[in-house]
Amino acid sequence: MPRLPIAKTPKVYVGGAFIRSESGRTFPLRDARGRLIGHVPQCTRKDLRNAVEAAAKAGPGWARRTAYNRGQILYRLAEMIEARTAELSRALAPATNRAAAREVAASVDRLIHYAGWADKCEQALGSVNAVAGPFFNFTTSEPMGVIGVIAPAECPLLALVSLIAPAIVSGNTVVALASEPRPYAAIVLGEMLATSDLPGGVVNLLTGLRRELLPTFASHAHLRALSGVANGEERTALERGSADSIRRVRLLAAEEPRDWFADSAQGLPMIRELVEFKTTWHPVGA
Amino acid sequence: MSAVRTLAFRRFLQAVGPVDTVGVEERVAKYGTRSIKRQAKVFGLKLAVSMVDQTTLEGKDTTGKVAALCAKAVRPDDRDEDGLGCPPVAAVCVYPSMVAAARRALGPDSPVRIASVATAFPSGQAPLTTRLAEVRAAVGAGADEIDMVINRGAFLAGDFTRVGDEISAVRDACGRAALKVILETSELETYDAIRTASFLALRRLRPGDFIKTSTGKTSANATLGNNQVMLDAIRDHYLASGVAIGMKPAGGIRTAKQALTFLIAVKETLGDAWLTNTRYRFGASSLLNDLLRQLEKERTGAYQAPYRFSEATESY
Numbered sequence: 001m002p003r004l005p006i007a008k009t010p011k012v013y014v015g016g017a018f019i020r021s022e023s024g025r026t027f028p029l030r031d032a033r034g035r036l037i038g039h040v041p042q043c044t045r046k047d048l049r050n051a052v053e054a055a056a057k058a059g060p061g062w063a064r065r066t067a068y069n070r071g072q073i074l075y076r077l078a079e080m081i082e083a084r085t086a087e088l089s090r091a092l093a094p095a096t097n098r099a100a101a102r103e104v105a106a107s108v109d110r111l112i113h114y115a116g117w118a119d120k121c122e123q124a125l126g127s128v129n130a131v132a133g134p135f136f137n138f139t140t141s142e143p144m145g146v147i148g149v150i151a152p153a154e155c156p157l158l159a160l161v162s163l164i165a166p167a168i169v170s171g172n173t174v175v176a177l178a179s180e181p182r183p184y185a186a187i188v189l190g191e192m193l194a195t196s197d198l199p200g201g202v203v204n205l206l207t208g209l210r211r212e213l214l215p216t217f218a219s220h221a222h223l224r225a226l227s228g229v230a231n232g233e234e235r236t237a238l239e240r241g242s243a244d245s246i247r248r249v250r251l252l253a254a255e256e257p258r259d260w261f262a263d264s265a266q267g268l269p270m271i272r273e274l275v276e277f278k279t280t281w282h283p284v285g286a
Numbered sequence: 287m288s289a290v291r292t293l294a295f296r297r298f299l300q301a302v303g304p305v306d307t308v309g310v311e312e313r314v315a316k317y318g319t320r321s322i323k324r325q326a327k328v329f330g331l332k333l334a335v336s337m338v339d340q341t342t343l344e345g346k347d348t349t350g351k352v353a354a355l356c357a358k359a360v361r362p363d364d365r366d367e368d369g370l371g372c373p374p375v376a377a378v379c380v381y382p383s384m385v386a387a388a389r390r391a392l393g394p395d396s397p398v399r400i401a402s403v404a405t406a407f408p409s410g411q412a413p414l415t416t417r418l419a420e421v422r423a424a425v426g427a428g429a430d431e432i433d434m435v436i437n438r439g440a441f442l443a444g445d446f447t448r449v450g451d452e453i454s455a456v457r458d459a460c461g462r463a464a465l466k467v468i469l470e471t472s473e474l475e476t477y478d479a480i481r482t483a484s485f486l487a488l489r490r491l492r493p494g495d496f497i498k499t500s501t502g503k504t505s506a507n508a509t510l511g512n513n514q515v516m517l518d519a520i521r522d523h524y525l526a527s528g529v530a531i532g533m534k535p536a537g538g539i540r541t542a543k544q545a546l547t548f549l550i551a552v553k554e555t556l557g558d559a560w561l562t563n564t565r566y567r568f569g570a571s572s573l574l575n576d577l578l579r580q581l582e583k584e585r586t587g588a589y590q591a592p593y594r595f596s597e598a599t600e601s602y
Contacts, residue, residue, distance in 0.1 A: 219587065219589065
């Protein structure tokens with residue numbers, strides 16, 4: 001008997017669940033030859049609001065886990081992606097097979113890189129400070145809270161992973177907007193996040209139009225920092241909105257060429273930009 | 287049960303009538319679909335603020351915590367310099383031992399009333415004399431309103447007369463204080479039982495008194511469904527007797543959106559006459575912060591962080 005093919009409905013991963021946009025809107029996604037891949041959710045500011053609520057709810061539990069455990073979970077995520085390389089490569093169309101496989105491999109390596117940093121970044125970021133008095137004085141890092149991530153158009157998987165991983169490794173949670181022209185990799189990445197021991201709500205992925213969602217990223221006071229890539233006009237709007245809530249903004253210029261595969265696209269500085277430092281004075285001998 | 291009591295029991299049930307469970311569920315499901323935006327939303331949010339019974343009912347309550355609660359109750363939004371933007375809440379709700387502290391914090395003629403739970407809240411499992419003494423003590427300490435619990439054990443055993451007589455005794459002990467009768471809907475199991483218990487209370491209450499869903503101390507709290515059953519009972523009682531009784535859902539109402547949905551239920555069941563804090567209240571501890579947060583969102587256009595509205599919120 002001929003079998004009816006079962007097509008997948010692309011859904012975004014928010015709060016540990018796969019959801020459609022609350023608006024019910026979608027936009028069609030086509031491959032290089034113009035064939036329809038699927039209809040991707042066109043998320044709204046209310047979806048962003050709900051995602052931030054989910055991220056805030058997941059936050060305290062994620063931050064309370066040991067750094068060692070967070071590292072294990074990131075490593076597990078890398079394992080999940082490695083095992084499904086072929087599927088994720090297909091999601092990176094219209095990239096050639098070879099380019100897609102290279103991007104997936106680099107994304108796995110990037111996760112492994114940050115998994116390694118999980119239980120080491122505190123030693124590198126924190127310090128014991130010399131002070132003129134009978135005190136121990138030490139500085140430790142703490143997660144900031146909910147981070148808004150805005151992924152660039154290019155490298156829809158590697159750039160997204162490169163922005164998310166340094167944020168969550170220290171105990172932050174993330175609401176990320178996927179590449180606008182090529183969002184499908186983020187849809188598939190969501191399915192891997194769901195199977196990776198990462199608690200629901202730690203990473204929330206939205207797909208949609210930048211011009212609809214960036215104003216809400218700019219004004220949402222619950223986002224403690226913005227991290228991502230934006231063009232000049234977008235940066236101005238995001239910085240202006242962030243000034244109202246005195247929020248940290250770390251935006252790369254979309255106009256400048258960037259090599260996401262380079263070693264310089266990863267490392268401790270990316271983690272440091274999304275933590276708060278706390279300095280404690282403690283009397284010696286007490 | 288004796289034959290006489292069985293007859294009275296049956297007559298009462300017959301007079302009260304059953305509840306169409308499926309109909310109630312279907313009706314309340316539709317309340318969530320109403321679209322309330324802009325001015326209507328701001329109106330609803332401010333109305334909800336004015337209806338809040340700001341509650342703290344914990345073993346770890348201190349006079350300091352009650353004083354802080356009272357300060358917030360009088361002026362919920364500390365950015366609201368002139369107090370024009372946001373009304374005070376309806377009441378603070380505390381244990382009897384904290385009534386005096388609340389009175390000291392609020393002063394003798396505050397717009398915010400003091401409600402006290404009494405009658406061995408939340409279980410009600412104490413001798414009637416003890417429960418009545420607790421009510422008198424709370425009123426004596428300055429409570430304007432008393433929240434009592436019904437005797438669920440007697441109710442479930444079918445001893446309606448005893449339940450009703452105890453409500454009457456507490457009502458008389460209240461004197462001039464308003465009485466709120468907590469049915470504890472989660473322990474009554476069915477909508478039919480909730481309606482029956484509602485009528486047991488309604489027939490004993492004075493204008494200005496309330497019936498209330500829950501203590502907030504059990505797993506299940508106020509839902510739109512049991513709120514609706516009780517609102518329907520209040521309407522039927524009002525149409526039959528002309529006596530208007532208030533309603534107070536309590537427990538589990540944490541978000542502004544939930545509160546607006548409950549207000550829709552009130553408007554569409556009882557009408558505008560009940561859209562006032564003399565006839566409708568929210569028993570809640572965290573609802574107020576979300577109402578303020580949504581009001582600030584309406585004022586500024588930007589989604590707000592919850593930790594700006596209460597130091598008790600986890601600051602993530």
